[in-house]
Amino acid sequence: MRFIPTRYHAPLDYIVGAVLIAAPWIFQFSDTGAATAVSIVLGVGLIAYSLFTNYELGVWKVAPMAVHNLIDIVAGALLAAGSDRDESQMPALGWLEQTRRGIFERHTLSMGAPRHATLDVGDFDADGDADIVVGVMSPDPKIRTWVEVWENQRKTVKR
Numbered sequence: 001m002r003f004i005p006t007r008y009h010a011p012l013d014y015i016v017g018a019v020l021i022a023a024p025w026i027f028q029f030s031d032t033g034a035a036t037a038v039s040i041v042l043g044v045g046l047i048a049y050s051l052f053t054n055y056e057l058g059v060w061k062v063a064p065m066a067v068h069n070l071i072d073i074v075a076g077a078l079l080a081a082g083s084d085r086d087e088s089q090m091p092a093l094g095w096l097e098q099t100r101r102g103i104f105e106r107h108t109l110s111m112g113a114p115r116h117a118t119l120d121v122g123d124f125d126a127d128g129d130a131d132i133v134v135g136v137m138s139p140d141p142k143i144r145t146w147v148e149v150w151e152n153q154r155k156t157v158k159r
């Protein structure tokens with residue numbers, strides 16, 4: 001069974017590889033040496049074995065796709081094994097408020113393991129300001145919530 005055709009899988013590998021290399025700075029965990037090293041090594045590794053994969057964007061096309069997929073599974077398991085950082089102290093949901101043109105203020109709305117698989121913004125309580133709704137995905141059976149709505153309780157200045 002093939003979930004993602006290789007014509008999409010190949011560009012995704014290079015994009016994900018680049019994101020993994022930059023992730024410690026994008027997601028602000030670069031102060032954690034082990035997590036930073038794992039992310040960079042997996043990103044560089046992903047790009048490296050993609051170059052050797054026999055698919056659309058492979059350069060040396062020596063490794064069959066089955067081997068590539070096996071390495072993907074092992075790399076994913078390594079990444080999912082977690083970091084040495086206490087996840088309860090990590091921001092799980094943040095809001096960047098534009099206070100002036102090009103100037104953003106960061107607000108952390110919740111802490112803990114990131115488990116929000118999706119997010120949307122809308123005026124869910126019809127009071128004229130933006131609220132947030134997030135989808136929740138967690139392997140923890142104690143978490144039974146599928147959707148969380150974050151109602152904007154800040155008084156907005158109407159113009």
Ligand SMILES: [Ca+2]
Pocket residue numbers: 122123124125126127128129130131152
């Ligand atoms: Ca609202």
